[in-house]
Amino acid sequence: xxxxxxxxxxxxxxxxxxxxxxxxxxxxxxxxxxxxxxxxxxxxxxxxxxxxxxxxxxxxxxxxxxxxxxxxxxxxxxxxxxxxxxxxxxxxxxxxxxxxxxxxxxxxxxxxxxxxxxxxxxxxxxxxxxxxxxxxxxxxxxxxxxxxxxxxxxxxxxxxxxxxxxxxxxxxxxxxxxxxxxxxxxxxxxxxxxxxxxxxxxxxxxxxxxxxxxxxxxxxxxxxxxxxxxxxxxxxxxxxxxxxxxxxxxxxxxxxxxxxxxxxxxxxxxxxxxxxxxxxxxxxxxxxxxxxxxxxxxxxxxxxxxxxxxxxxxx
Amino acid sequence: xxxxxxxxxxxxxxxxxxxxxxxxxxxxxxxxxxxxxxxxxxxxxxxxxxxxxxxxxxxxxxxxxxxxxxxxxxxxxxxxxxxxxxxxxxxxxxxxxxxxxxxxxxxxxxxxxxxxxxxxxxxxxxxxxxxxxxxxxxxxxxxxxxxxxxxxxxxxxxxxxxxxxxxxxxxxxxxxxxxxxxxxxxxxxxxxxxxxxxxxxxxxxxxxxxxxxxxxxxxxxxxxxxxxxxxxxxxxxxxxxxxxxxxxxxxxxxxxxxxxxxxxxxxxxxxxxxxxxxxxxxxxxxxxxxxxxxxxxxxxxxxxxxxxxxxxxxxxxxxxxxxxxxxxxxxxxxxxxxxxxxxxxxxxxxxxxxxxxxxxxxxxxxxxxxxxxxxxx
Numbered sequence: 183x184x185x186x187x188x189x190x191x192x193x194x195x196x197x198x199x200x201x202x203x204x205x206x207x208x209x210x211x212x213x214x215x216x217x218x219x220x221x222x223x224x225x226x227x228x229x230x231x232x233x234x235x236x237x238x239x240x241x242x243x244x245x246x247x248x249x250x251x252x253x254x255x256x257x258x259x260x261x262x263x264x265x266x267x268x269x270x271x272x273x274x275x276x277x278x279x280x281x282x283x284x285x286x287x288x289x290x291x292x293x294x295x296x297x298x299x300x301x302x303x304x305x306x307x308x309x310x311x312x313x314x315x316x317x318x319x320x321x322x323x324x325x326x327x328x329x330x331x332x333x334x335x336x337x338x339x340x341x342x343x344x345x346x347x348x349x350x351x352x353x354x355x356x357x358x359x360x361x362x363x364x365x366x367x368x369x370x371x372x373x374x375x376x377x378x379x380x381x382x383x384x385x386x387x388x389x390x391x392x393x394x395x396x397x398x399x400x401x402x403x404x405x406x407x408x409x410x411x412x413x414x415x416x417x418x419x420x421x422x423x424x425x426x427x428x429x430x431x432x433x434x435x436x437x438x439x440x441x442x443x444x445x446x447x448x449x450x451x452x453x454x455x456x457x458x459x460x461x462x463x464x465x466x467x468x469x470x471x472x473x474x475x476x477x478x479x480x481x482x483x484x485x486x487x488x489x490x491x492x493x494x495x496x497x
Numbered sequence: 498x499x500x501x502x503x504x505x506x507x508x509x510x511x512x513x514x515x516x517x518x519x520x521x522x523x524x525x526x527x528x529x530x531x532x533x534x535x536x537x538x539x540x541x542x543x544x545x546x547x548x549x550x551x552x553x554x555x556x557x558x559x560x561x562x563x564x565x566x567x568x569x570x571x572x573x574x575x576x577x578x579x580x581x582x583x584x585x586x587x588x589x590x591x592x593x594x595x596x597x598x599x600x601x602x603x604x605x606x607x608x609x610x611x612x613x614x615x616x617x618x619x620x621x622x623x624x625x626x627x628x629x630x631x632x633x634x635x636x637x638x639x640x641x642x643x644x645x646x647x648x649x650x651x652x653x654x655x656x657x658x659x660x661x662x663x664x665x666x667x668x669x670x671x672x673x674x675x676x677x678x679x680x681x682x683x684x685x686x687x688x689x690x691x692x693x694x695x696x697x698x699x700x701x702x703x704x705x706x707x708x709x710x711x712x713x714x715x716x717x718x719x720x721x722x723x724x725x726x727x728x729x730x731x732x733x734x735x736x737x738x739x740x741x742x743x744x745x746x747x748x749x750x751x752x753x754x755x756x757x758x759x760x761x762x763x764x765x766x767x768x769x770x771x772x773x774x775x776x777x778x779x780x781x782x783x784x785x786x787x788x789x790x791x792x793x794x795x796x797x798x799x800x801x802x803x804x805x806x807x808x809x810x811x812x813x814x815x816x817x818x819x820x821x822x823x824x825x826x827x828x829x830x831x832x833x834x835x836x837x838x839x840x841x842x843x844x845x846x847x848x849x850x851x852x853x854x855x856x857x858x859x860x861x862x863x864x865x866x867x868x869x870x871x872x873x874x
Contacts, residue, residue, distance in 0.1 A: 188795045212819070213847045214811065223701060225817035228809065229793035233817035235723050235737060236701025239680045268734040269725065274681075275696045275732070386797035386809070402799045442801075495802075495860070
């Protein structure tokens with residue numbers, strides 16, 4: 183689970199009762215999000231402030247586009263159009279896929295997001311809940327695939343940085359950061375709370391979601407710690423008068439590593455008083471989530487038992 | 498860029514007062530007062546002899562430097578309707594022909610208002626309009642909305658693709674036409690010879706009115722009061738804003754552009770008051786920045802003890818457009834454990850301001866208050 187750094191008190195809800203959000207996209211020139219429902223265009227800010235400025239028309243379905251702009255697929259022409267910077271509306275005068283029509287079976291919907299990279303001429307399509315196919319925009323042929331095994335269609339595929347996208351699952355909240363260009367694969371995994379719509383803020387590298395309760399939530403890309411493993415010695419045999427490596431691993435809800443957290447070490451009495459000492463009493467977790475210290479046994483050459491505690495302060 | 502609200506004239510006009518009203522169920526068609534149409538207009542508590550049926554045309558007339566509205570009225574007098582021309586001083590919105598209109602002397606005839614609608618100024622300071630009884634777009638007379646004798650016209654129905662429009666801005670100098678029927682602004686070039694539809698702009702909502710500004714720009718206002726400026730030569734959207742205080746009870750919005758003062762004028766059609774009084778209003782806007790709201794500061798970096806934390810907020814206009822240049826001041830409210838590294842920040846083009854906060858080594862709860870001073874006109 184990613185660290186939630188903000189939850190709004192404002193409710194970002196469509197004006198008309200019964201209307202629901204279908205798509206959301208970060209617009210880098212606004213530094214805000216364009217949200218589309220059945221009857222509303224709205225600009226949504228990170229604090230949940232929402233400004234309606236129009237009403238969708240013309241059967242355009244939003245999809246993610248390179249550089250953090252929306253694009254629109256027209257179900258009548260099978261063409262994808264860019265958006266105007268000022269108001270994020272579809273620009274029918276430009277076509278991003280002039281050579282290949284993206285048909286019904288490949289077009290985006292509110293339940294299955296798509297992505298177009300007109301710079302590198304590829305289109306990302308979800309043929310199943312576990313895979314993304316990469317199509318060439320020049321002739322439509324499949325040029326690669328990413329097996330992500332999320333088990334749910336990504337409601338949105340949002341641009342992260344050149345060659346990378348984030349897939350966001352609405353019900354499970356699962357997130358997959360994927361490389362679709364140099365070596366197609368899953369780079370990182372994570373999770374958000376279940377949401378109505380969500381997007382990726384490519385300016386500050388955050389996730390932004392409008393939850394099922396219409397609260398806006400902001401998550402940073404660092405996993406929030408859930409489990410601190412019991413300290414173990416490596417190697418397991420402890421010897422006196424020697425620096426014995428002891429380590430513990432901090433992980434998130436889904437086992438993802440939590441780097442950069444301070445782990446506090448402590449020697450505890452296991453019945454025979456405090457025995458030995460630690461090299462470091464505060465160490466930071468590494469990129470894999472491991473925090474390490476060294477234990478020095480007593481120099482009395484007597485066997486005995488001791489206890490080492492590790493803890494992390496979350497807030 | 499947004500729209501700076503200059504002033505509002507409310508109400509900007511009024512109806513002829515009957516001076517008395519008839520208790521419900523109202524006057525009979527034939528009664529002591531003679532023949533009475535639309536008896537509901539003078540049924541207590543209402544006591545006016547007129548009410549607005551529709552606003553046919555609203556435009557800036559540069560020859561007389563006036564804002565003109567052609568309004569179709571429901572009346573209690575024969576023949577139950579009327580069409581009057583209301584003229585307003587473009588400087589302050591004062592009703593210039595009050596005496597004439599109240600004496601029903603500003604009658605323009607039914608055909609102008611019935612057949613000519615959504616007129617707006619165009620090239621050579623002429624007034625142009627689409628027509629209801631034909632597919633042509635014509636130069637019309639500002640006084641009566643009737644086609645000008647030997648006036649300019651084009652017929653988009655003869656073009657490829659065939660088109661019928663309800664709104665149009667005419668740029669005869671560059672041979673351009675920007676026109677809309679509802680959701681799309683079609684941009685045509687070479688309209689004097691072989692017209693070609695070279696581009697389209699999707700509108701954000703149902704169009705309510707279209708107004709000419711110059712050889713490059715036009716303005717649109719949608720049914721919910723959103724105002725957009727478009728460059729119809731490129732074409733592209735140039736800015737988006739909205740009327741001030743878009744009220745739920747506004748019936749329609751009409752827009753025109755005062756080319757002398759370089760400002761936008763909006764006519765807001767509102768329902769009559771309980772006593773039947775006219776409540777329409779004129780609003781004047783200058784196209785420049787106008788702050789509407791300051792969003793709450795939101796952390797955009799991980800919240801860890803000892804970290805330098807970045808917080809972002811936005812100063813935006815009524816349509817969410819960023820406004821600049823403004824300075825937003827930050828202040829930590831007591832009790833303060835950390836330190837606000839950035840006490841003030843200037844807005845960027847998208848209205849964003851960023852503040853840095855140095856968190857202490859211990860856990861704490863902090864409150865950041867933001868403040869911006871906006872000068873009133």
